[in-house]
Amino acid sequence: MGAQALAVDRRFPSRHALLIAAFAGLLVFSLKNWLEGDMARHMVIEFPLLLLAGAAIGRALEERFGAQIACCNQMGLVGFAFASITLAYWMIPAALDAALLDEWVAVGKYISLVASGALLWSSFAAAPLAVQAFFVGNFACMTATVGLIYQSAPQQLCLNYRTDAQSAAGEGLVALAVIAACTWCVSVAHAFLESGADA
Amino acid sequence: MTTTPRVARASWMGTGISLVAIIGFAAAAIWSITFELRGWTTEEIRRSRVPAEPPVLGGLQLTASDGASFRPWGGSQGGRRVWLVTFMYTRCPTLCTTLGIEFERLQRALGQDPRDDHVRLLSISFDPAHDDTRALQAYAAEHHADPARWIVAVPSSASALAKLEREAGIVVIQDGLGGYTHNAAIHVVLDDGRLVRIFAFDNPKAALTWARRL
Numbered sequence: 001m002g003a004q005a006l007a008v009d010r011r012f013p014s015r016h017a018l019l020i021a022a023f024a025g026l027l028v029f030s031l032k033n034w035l036e037g038d039m040a041r042h043m044v045i046e047f048p049l050l051l052l053a054g055a056a057i058g059r060a061l062e063e064r065f066g067a068q069i070a071c072c073n074q075m076g077l078v079g080f081a082f083a084s085i086t087l088a089y090w091m092i093p094a095a096l097d098a099a100l101l102d103e104w105v106a107v108g109k110y111i112s113l114v115a116s117g118a119l120l121w122s123s124f125a126a127a128p129l130a131v132q133a134f135f136v137g138n139f140a141c142m143t144a145t146v147g148l149i150y151q152s153a154p155q156q157l158c159l160n161y162r163t164d165a166q167s168a169a170g171e172g173l174v175a176l177a178v179i180a181a182c183t184w185c186v187s188v189a190h191a192f193l194e195s196g197a198d199a
Numbered sequence: 200m201t202t203t204p205r206v207a208r209a210s211w212m213g214t215g216i217s218l219v220a221i222i223g224f225a226a227a228a229i230w231s232i233t234f235e236l237r238g239w240t241t242e243e244i245r246r247s248r249v250p251a252e253p254p255v256l257g258g259l260q261l262t263a264s265d266g267a268s269f270r271p272w273g274g275s276q277g278g279r280r281v282w283l284v285t286f287m288y289t290r291c292p293t294l295c296t297t298l299g300i301e302f303e304r305l306q307r308a309l310g311q312d313p314r315d316d317h318v319r320l321l322s323i324s325f326d327p328a329h330d331d332t333r334a335l336q337a338y339a340a341e342h343h344a345d346p347a348r349w350i351v352a353v354p355s356s357a358s359a360l361a362k363l364e365r366e367a368g369i370v371v372i373q374d375g376l377g378g379y380t381h382n383a384a385i386h387v388v389l390d391d392g393r394l395v396r397i398f399a400f401d402n403p404k405a406a407l408t409w410a411r412r413l
Contacts, residue, residue, distance in 0.1 A: 159370035
């Protein structure tokens with residue numbers, strides 16, 4: 001059941017996946033200054049775009065390296081742990097500032113988020129529903145909590161973003177948490193209904 | 200019959216090792232970015248890092264409000280001068296005005312205690328496009344700056360300003376209203392250019408008490 005929990009058609013051609021990855025990557029790099037010029041755009045648009053590019057790369061590599069990745073990713077635990085830690089890390093204000101002030105930290109941010117997306121693709125295929133629920137629930141709670149902190153913090157948390165931008169980013173993170181949780185619930189319900197219809 | 204369990208065991212071992220490696224790497228990354236968990240924001244970390252690893256501010260050429268060019272540190276001034284430094288821009292209606300008022304109070308305190316003879320106040324503008332000597336003079340006059348104790352100045356070149364901001368960890372961004380937002384604080388700088396302490400801008404007494412001991 002777990003492997004089918006997401007409503008994404010996992011059989012779509014890998015060349016389509018590469019096109020999606022290239023498109024998302026191109027969007028991020030061509031709009032880098034615009035995306036990173038605002039805290040909300042940085043966290044709520046750029047982060048998911050990098051995850052999407054990574055997931056598409058994960059799909060493209062699945063046929064060739066799927067077995068090797070799955071070997072070290074029992075029940076999707078490694079992918080979920082890596083993605084959870086990576087996302088939490090880039091929500092630390094000092095880390096977000098460092099990614100803007102130091103180009104090597106920025107490179108680390110791009111690589112870690114793309115790798116998270118690729119591992120998430122493999123993890124959602126391997127994880128039972130309970131593990132998926134734990135990860136999605138943990139992500140939603142963490143993101144919403146950070147979003148609320150960003151909204152209520154009286155002081156400027158990131159030197160590169162004003163407090164009004166910080167508050168807007170907080171609202172965006174709460175919305176992102178709700179959207180992620182709802183999307184997962186709908187996809188699970190859809191998979192259940194489909195499996196019922198097949199039976 | 201024994202192959203499948205062996206593969207499964209190896210697979211779980213690979214997963215376990217990967218998990219330990221990820222957690223270890225993440226712990227090291229968080230330890231490093233938060234300066235040993237001393238702060239979550241860049242400004243908290245900057246203030247914690249300075250006493251432990253004082254950065255050296257390179258030689259700096261400034262133009263004071265009277266038009267004179269001078270180097271506050273890193274030269275051959277001699278003595279044991281201590282600078283209390285703030286960064287500001289003269290058009291700022293909020294924080295920099297408060298900084299000016301706090302420095303005005305400090306200047307009065309400096310005049311009352313001979314132990315403070317080695318302490319000087321320095322307000323450095325990061326807005327050379329607007330802050331010419333006339334604007335600096337107006338700011339100095341507004342806050343009754345005595346040039347013998349308090350110098351209002353601007354870096355002589357854009358590259359000198361950028362270098363100073365990078366070395367001191369000052370980040371200046373547009374505020375969306377034609378002005379700037381920046382990390383405001385009182386920086387204690389020694390004669391050799393070492394930035395040894397950073398105090399909150401609304402706690403100038405602590406900065407003076409500390410500078411007095413040097």
